[in-house]
Amino acid sequence: MQEATSAGAILFRNTRGRREYLLLKSRPGDWEFPKGGVEGDEELQQTAIREVKEEAGIADFRLVDGFREDYDYVFEAGGNTIHKTVHLFIAHSFEASARLSDEHRDMQWRDYEQAINTITQDGPREILEEADVFIDENYEKL
Secondary structure, three states, rough: EEEEEEEEEEEEEEEEOEEEEEEEOOOOOOOOOEEEEOOOOOOOHHHHHHHHHHHOOOOOOOOOOOEEEEEEEEEEEEEEEEEEEEEEEEEEEEOOOOOOOOEEEEEEEEEHHHHHHOOOOOHHHHHHHHHHHHHHHHHHOO
């Protein structure tokens, strides 16, 4: 079995007094957070930053200290079985809009309840639950 590592970010913005999370619709139809494979000797945080810029077109954001959660899954690709571990950070966007990349079919900013009900995989859904609580308890409102 091949091992693969990805990193990404649960990207949120504060708009009109409410928090919204960015979700991207991937080619197979799953709704997920901006994420992608680690390149070369990148640190996980560097990968997450690069992927937010590439997949969401957002440059004005910052990672929130103190949060990193992981999930993993197994899939088949090119006749190989791949075990992928995904590391998710939290990132606060200071931009109001995002730009859809060629890698995805759609993107939406969703409030917490909408996001929880839209995310298609258990791992990212559970991490969003933890991230939302973490932001409430540890991150000052802007």
